[in-house]
Amino acid sequence: MSTGKEREAADTDESTADGSAADESSAAGTDVVxxxxxxxxxxxxxxxxxxxxxxxxxxxxEEEQAAxxxxxxxxxxxxxAWIDEVGNVRAPASDAVLLTSxxxxxxxxxxxxxxxxxxxxxxxxxxxxxxWGRGAVDATGPLVAMAVAAVQTGVSFVGVAGEETNSRGAxxxxxxxxAPEAVVNGEPSGWDGVTLGYRGFLxxxxxxxxxxxxxxxxxPNAIQHAIDWWHGVEETFDPTDDDTPVFEQxxxxxxxxxxxxxxxxxAVEATMDVQLRVPPNRTVDxxxxxxxxxLSTGSVHWKEPIPPVMESPRTELARAFRVAIRGAxxxxxxxxxxxxxxxxxFAAAWDCPMVTYGPGNSDLDHAPDERLPLSELxxxxxxxxxxxxxxx
Numbered sequence: 001m002s003t004g005k006e007r008e009a010a011d012t013d014e015s016t017a018d019g020s021a022a023d024e025s026s027a028a029g030t031d032v033v034x035x036x037x038x039x040x041x042x043x044x045x046x047x048x049x050x051x052x053x054x055x056x057x058x059x060x061x062e063e064e065q066a067a068x069x070x071x072x073x074x075x076x077x078x079x080x081a082w083i084d085e086v087g088n089v090r091a092p093a094s095d096a097v098l099l100t101s102x103x104x105x106x107x108x109x110x111x112x113x114x115x116x117x118x119x120x121x122x123x124x125x126x127x128x129x130x131x132w133g134r135g136a137v138d139a140t141g142p143l144v145a146m147a148v149a150a151v152q153t154g155v156s157f158v159g160v161a162g163e164e165t166n167s168r169g170a171x172x173x174x175x176x177x178x179a180p181e182a183v184v185n186g187e188p189s190g191w192d193g194v195t196l197g198y199r200g201f202l203x204x205x206x207x208x209x210x211x212x213x214x215x216x217x218x219x220p221n222a223i224q225h226a227i228d229w230w231h232g233v234e235e236t237f238d239p240t241d242d243d244t245p246v247f248e249q250x251x252x253x254x255x256x257x258x259x260x261x262x263x264x265x266x267a268v269e270a271t272m273d274v275q276l277r278v279p280p281n282r283t284v285d286x287x288x289x290x291x292x293x294x295l296s297t298g299s300v301h302w303k304e305p306i307p308p309v310m311e312s313p314r315t316e317l318a319r320a321f322r323v324a325i326r327g328a329x330x331x332x333x334x335x336x337x338x339x340x341x342x343x344x345x346f347a348a349a350w351d352c353p354m355v356t357y358g359p360g361n362s363d364l365d366h367a368p369d370e371r372l373p374l375s376e377l378x379x380x381x382x383x384x385x386x387x388x389x390x391x392x
Contacts, residue, residue, distance in 0.1 A: 039114040041129035046381050047374050049073055050144040054133035055112045058140075060104040060165040063087050067103055070147060070159050077151045086172045087161035091147075096391040097155040097317075099146035099384065100173075101186025101358065102163030102342065105135035106366045117373065123361055124373030136372040138365040139163070142186030142358025145377055149384035155391075156180060163342050167306070170342035179350035182317045182391065184384070185343040188360030191379040192330030194321045195356035199247065200278035200308035201340040202287055206230070208298030210268045212261060222270035223259040225297050230254055230272060232294035237276070237287075247336045250287055251277045270298075277338065280310040306344045310336070315353035317387075324386035328379060337362070357384070 042051045049069075058066035070089045074081035081091040089103065112133035117124035124130050135141075143159055150157035160169030189195045206229060208222040220228070230252075237250040252274065259270035278287050284305040292300065312318065313334055325332045343356045359380035364370045 039129075041114050041374055042131075044378070046144055046148045046377055047131075049147065050131060050136070050141060050372075050374075050377060051112070051114070053140045053144055054131065054136050057109075058103055058105050058135065059107045060162050063103040063161050067159065067161070070103070070143075073147060074151065074157070079151060081157075084172070084176070086168050088169045088173060089157075089159035091150060091157040093150070093157075094155045095180040097182045097184060097388050098158065098180035099150050099155060099184050099186065099388070100158040100160060100170075100342070100346075101139050101143035101146050102169065103140075103143065103159045103161055104164050105138065105140065106164050108134045108366070108368065108370075110134045110368065110370055114374070123364065123371050124375070129374045130371050131374055131377075132369070132371040134370060136364075137188045137360035137362070137370050139187050139358060139360075141360045141372045141377055142188060142380070145359055145381040145384055146184070146186050148381050149388055152385045153388035155388045160342060167342055167345060170345045174345060174349035179352050182352055183343070183346050183350065183354035184317070184387070185341060185346060185354065185356040186358045187337075187341050187343075187356045188358050188362045188365065189335055189356060190333065190361065191328075191359050191376050191383060192325050193333040193335050193357075194318060194325075195335040195337055195341075195343075196313055196318070197247065197280060197310035197336040198308065198340050198344050198356075199280070199338055200284050200344060201306040202276045202278060202284055202291075202302065203305075204274055204291075204300045204302040206270070206272040206274065206298055206300050208270045209262075212265060212267055221268040222298070223268060226257070226259065226270040226272045229294055229296070229298065230274065233274070233276075233291050236290055236294060246338050248279045248281060249277075250279065250282060251338075253277075274300075277340070278305075278308050280308040282308070284308075306340050307348050309344045309347040311347070311354060317353040317391075318355055320387045320390050321355060321357065321383065323390070324383045327386065328383060330379075 042048050056066045067083050067089050071081045074091045079091050084090050110133050114129050114131050116127045117130045119126045162168035208225050210222040234252050239249050254274050256273040262269050278284050322332045359376040360372050
């Protein structure tokens with residue numbers, strides 16, 4: 001059922017919910033087109049929707065047109081859908097499973113085209129059709145697979161906004177509705193992979209000011225203090241064992257540095273934006289305190305943290321994915337990702353089984369050659385539909 005502040009979903013035909021009318025329901029979406037004709041290989045509702053969605057630029061903050069295309073798809077298939085106040089696409093139905101992925105992409109203009117995979121293309125088998133374009137992997141491919149699976153099986157769907165920046169869509173969602181019975185978050189894992197864990201995320205900005213003076217003076221200025229603080233942080237979290245997997249490490253990364261004389265020439269100013277990734281065996285609070293301990297001067301303004309997550313492989317949801325992937329002829333891969341996703345926020349707010357799943361090679365996330373074999377989209381959509389049909 002739909003919960004929280006969500007409106008009641010439109011009645012779903014029972015044959016659609018159990019999959020027997022899936023082809024007929026999905027076919028309705030073929031009349032909803034954004035941007036003209038399709039390449040010959042885009043011959044299914046999922047492939048056509050993917051081509052449309054990748055053709056619509058949707059960097060964070062500019063998701064509106066892509067969101068409207070998603071609403072069109074659901075409405076054409078007899079499902080109620082709308083765009084909420086932060087830009088999420090909401091299509092509530094059965095909360096046995098909530099399928100959710102993000103609408104936004106990182107910036108980048110990659111010409112949208114479908115062409116055969118080259119002989120040495122690790123993304124697909126030689127000669128098979130591959131769709132190129134920004135978001136094909138992260139995460140428009142997973143988003144489209146989920147939208148089609150939601151239509152085929154009658155489960156709830158949300159396309160969230162702003163995942164690539166501040167996760168505004170996911171943060172709003174967990175405040176605006178109750179927990180579903182299970183969550184499948186959409187990010188590229190490969191059609192035969194299931195992601196169970198992500199590291200947490202802590203970001204902050206170091207700020208310091210010192211009196212200006214001749215550069216021959218030995219006293220450190222604000223820029224040197226910033227460098228010294230960061231070196232201390234790096235040493236604090238340097239792993240004692242070189243064989244420690246990255247997923248189990250706290251990794252540190254400065255992402256921008258700015259410094260120099262103030263406008264009035266009376267002070268030296270320094271700012272440094274930093275990020276730390278937190279493994280599930282550590283807490284964000286612990287990492288925050290240790291980083292603060294290295295301060296001798298200056299201050300750090302921390303952003304809202306994202307806690308790490310590690311789900312059990314023994315839940316009924318994880319088992320359903322293993323069964324579906326093996327049933328489709330795949331060898332199941334259980335994954336832990338060194339980055340962070342909206343699943344971290346869902347797991348912190350909702351006490352229910354969850355995994356992350358979606359087509360695509362995550363090595364191509366944000367890459368200038370981002371591309372997705374269309375057969376991978378097909379397989380992932382079928383796996384998602386099988387999983388959702390098997391939920392009580």
